[in-house]
Amino acid sequence: MSKSLLQQFDVSEDRLKAIVSDTIAGADDGELFLEYSEAEALTFDNGRLKTANFNTEQGFGLRAVAGEATGYAHSSELSESALLRAADAVAAVKGGYSGTLADAPARTNRHLYADENPIAAPGFEAKARLLTEIDAYVRGSDPRVRQVTASLAASWQHVEIVRGDGQVVRDIRPLVRMNVSVVVGDGDRQETGSYGMGGRKSFGDFLAEDNWHFVADEALRQALVNLSAAPAPAGTFDIVLSAGWPGIMLHEAVGHGLEGDFNRKKTSAFADLLGKQVAAKGVTVVDDGTIPERRGSITVDDEGTPSARNVLIEDGKLVGYMQDRQNARLMGMKATGNGRRESYAHQPMPRMTNTYMTAGDMTPEEIIASVKKGIYAVSFGGGQVDITSGKFVFGCTEAYMIEDGKVTQPIKGAMLIGNGPDAMHRVTMVGNDMKLDPGIGTCGKAGQGVPVGVGQPHLRMNQMTVGGTQA
Numbered sequence: 001m002s003k004s005l006l007q008q009f010d011v012s013e014d015r016l017k018a019i020v021s022d023t024i025a026g027a028d029d030g031e032l033f034l035e036y037s038e039a040e041a042l043t044f045d046n047g048r049l050k051t052a053n054f055n056t057e058q059g060f061g062l063r064a065v066a067g068e069a070t071g072y073a074h075s076s077e078l079s080e081s082a083l084l085r086a087a088d089a090v091a092a093v094k095g096g097y098s099g100t101l102a103d104a105p106a107r108t109n110r111h112l113y114a115d116e117n118p119i120a121a122p123g124f125e126a127k128a129r130l131l132t133e134i135d136a137y138v139r140g141s142d143p144r145v146r147q148v149t150a151s152l153a154a155s156w157q158h159v160e161i162v163r164g165d166g167q168v169v170r171d172i173r174p175l176v177r178m179n180v181s182v183v184v185g186d187g188d189r190q191e192t193g194s195y196g197m198g199g200r201k202s203f204g205d206f207l208a209e210d211n212w213h214f215v216a217d218e219a220l221r222q223a224l225v226n227l228s229a230a231p232a233p234a235g236t237f238d239i240v241l242s243a244g245w246p247g248i249m250l251h252e253a254v255g256h257g258l259e260g261d262f263n264r265k266k267t268s269a270f271a272d273l274l275g276k277q278v279a280a281k282g283v284t285v286v287d288d289g290t291i292p293e294r295r296g297s298i299t300v301d302d303e304g305t306p307s308a309r310n311v312l313i314e315d316g317k318l319v320g321y322m323q324d325r326q327n328a329r330l331m332g333m334k335a336t337g338n339g340r341r342e343s344y345a346h347q348p349m350p351r352m353t354n355t356y357m358t359a360g361d362m363t364p365e366e367i368i369a370s371v372k373k374g375i376y377a378v379s380f381g382g383g384q385v386d387i388t389s390g391k392f393v394f395g396c397t398e399a400y401m402i403e404d405g406k407v408t409q410p411i412k413g414a415m416l417i418g419n420g421p422d423a424m425h426r427v428t429m430v431g432n433d434m435k436l437d438p439g440i441g442t443c444g445k446a447g448q449g450v451p452v453g454v455g456q457p458h459l460r461m462n463q464m465t466v467g468g469t470q471a
Contacts, residue, residue, distance in 0.1 A: 005034040005160045006168070008058070011080040017166045019080075023087040023308065024164035027096045029101040029325055030090075031303060032162040034078075035344040039155040042118045044131035046147055048155055052124070059344040062086040064325050066097040074345045102329060104167045104457050105305040105356040112299050112307075113200035115172040117156040130207060134405050138182055140217050142224065147188065150216075152176075154203065161304040161351055162307035164442045169304035174296065175199075175451060177440060178206045180208050180219040184227050191412070193222030194398075198439035201293045222379065226377070232389035232399065232414035232468035238374035239416065239464045240367055240402060243435040245379055247454035251355050251443070252385045253420035254285065254393040258320075259338070259350040259445075260327035262387055269390035269421050270318060278318045279424030285313040287322055289337055289353030295439040296354040296453035303339040303348050310336045312355075313424075324350045342448040352443060356455030360430025364458040367429045369405035375414060375466060376400045376407050390420035393467075423461060431458030 016032075036058040040165035043051045059076040062083065072091030073086035075275050107395045124128075132151040154176045161169040177198030183190055195218035197206060205211060240247070254270075262268035270278060279285075289307030291300050298307045312320050323331070324339030327350055340351035368376065376399060383394035396414040400407045418426075437456035443452040 005036055005158065006162070008078045009080065010437060012059065015080070016083065017162060019083055019087055020062070020162050021164050021166065022197060023062060023091055024101065026094045026361060027064040027066045027101065027103045028097055028329065030164060033058060033061040033063070033302060033341070033344055034160040034162070035157065038117065038119055041151065041153040042127055042131060043149065043151040044135055044160060045149045047135065049131065052070040054126070055098055055213040057343070061344040061346070062090050063347060064090045064093050066093050066099055068091050068330065070326070072345060095107070095272050097310050098157060101164055102325065105300070105303065105335065106163055106240060108306040110299055110306065112290065112297050113174055114202070116202050118154040118174050118176045118202045119156055121206065129346045130212070130276060134180060134212060134216055135408070136468070137150045137213070138180065138220055141220055142184065144186055144224070144227070145220070146185045148241070151179045151182040152203070159300070159302065163304065167304070169300055170300050173298070174175060174201060176201065176203050176206060178212065178215055179440070180216045180225045184223040186221070187225055189227065191223050191224060191226035192225070193219045195219040195222065196438065198299060199293045199295050226412050229410040229412035229468040232411040233468065233470045234466060234468035236250050236463050237466050238371045239461045240371060240376045241456065241459045241461065242376070242378040243364070243431060243433045243457050244455060245437040246377060247356055247437060247456035248380050248441065249383065249392070249394050249416070249440070250285065250357055250456055251352060251452065251454045252383055253367040253390065255352050255355045256385065256387050257420055257447070258322055258331070259352070260323040260331060261350050261437065263321050264327050264331050269388065273318050276318055277316050278421055279313050279316040280427045282430050283313060283315045283316050283427050284311065284358040285423055286311050286358060286464050287338065287352055287355045291354055294351065294354050294436065294453050295441060295451045298340070298353060300335070301337045301339040301348070302341045303335070305335045305337045307337040308354060313342050322352060324348050330429070340450050342450060346448050349446065351445060351450055352452050354436065354453030354455070356434065356436060357430070357457065357459070359434035359457045362429045362431050364431050364433055367431055367460045368402060368407060369460050370429065370460060371402045374402040375411070376402050377414070377416065382420035385420070390422070391418070392420060393417050403412070405441055417465040417467055426464060427459055428462050428463045429460035433457045
């Protein structure tokens with residue numbers, strides 16, 4: 001779909017803008033969010049194409065914000081009658097309220113990704129054939145392979161945001177992802193490994209033979225490492241976190257606590273700590289939605305605010321929060337381009353984009369060599385975090401013992417347990433090898449999922465609690 005979404009309505013653009021303006025008049029903020037999206041997903045599992053899905057979706061969400069209250073209505077019907085019904089419902093939030101409409105976001109001509117629809121090429125048959133090739137390649141790589149699951153997913157989202165003053169902001173967002181999961185076995189023992197990559201671009205780069213070979217090889221390597229892993233010990237250990245994907249712990253244990261809504265409501269462990277030392281010196285954390293073609297990047301957020309590189313923690317000191325327009329206004333701060341929503345059926349809220357810790361000056365080898373006895377966590381799986389207390393639990397999907405400064409036995413079942421603010425004070429060494437994850441992150445909050453990126457360099461964290469399975 002190349003033409004404006006405004007033209008999909010059965011009324012003129014001027015009439016549509018007038019309805020939006022009347023709805024928002026007297027409120028503090030608001031917008032009409034229009035969306036058209038296409039999504040495709042193919043999964044090859046256990047030697048056959050198991051699922052192949054394609055769907056399109058379109059609709060609008062209309063919002064008015066009055067102080068802390070929000071009126072929101074959405075519909076998949078792009079018509080004047082549907083918009084007027086939504087306007088009647090939304091306008092109720094203004095009852096007895098008299099606000100001043102906030103200034104519109106700044107405009108931008110920046111383009112962080114191409115408009116090209118990744119679903120269009122290669123075609124369905126070529127994608128299905130590639131998944132078959134991946135399955136055959138992995139099975140032929142090692143006789144211990146028992147199951148292979150490979151998937152390709154792509155989406156193309158066209159959004160337009162109409163503000164009360166008539167300003168229109170447009171963004172077209174491509175997104176692709178490739179994943180391979182492998183089960184290997186030896187006798188009665190079975191272990192798994194997985195790897196993926198993606199970004200806001202076409203499939204071209206990811207479907208190159210060298211790239212999908214790398215994804216498949218990494219998934220198999222991790223599975224085979226786990227097949228030889230010993231049960232993880234439990235206790236208190238110095239921990240070394242690898243660069244890249246382990247930044248998911250930073251995202252969950254610290255990032256969510258720095259979102260504006262949790263801090264305005266004082267439900268975050270970081271509430272009222274601006275200007276205070278919340279991490280060890282040398283720790284700098286950034287949320288950056290402006291990195292070209294990254295999974296978490298957005299040219300503008302879902303309120304029309306241009307994305308930005310926002311420093312959250314600088315040399316251990318808390319210097320900023322991630323903000324949407326409503327929470328920024330209520331806290332007397334500036335919107336940071338972090339107002340995001342899953343779709344037109346959802347309201348925006350402060351969300352992360354690409355959140356990472358910046359590099360230090362130590363080499364990974366120096367960090368590992370500094371540990372007498374500890375654990376080297378290379379990759380994480382699922383985790384749980386309590387935003388209010390900051391407490392977290394993360395499972396390691398690939399980990400090793402460190403003994404006398406050397407990486408030794410792989411271990412399985414290690415659970416990293418801690419508290420986000422406390423853990424940040426336990427960082428004693430920061431590597432010089434900051435790396436972003438390969439483009440696989442999806443963040444959940446209040447029932448909404450959005451694509452995100454994470455990253456970090458190698459880190460040493462002293463005396464962290466580890467839950468293990470060793471008898």
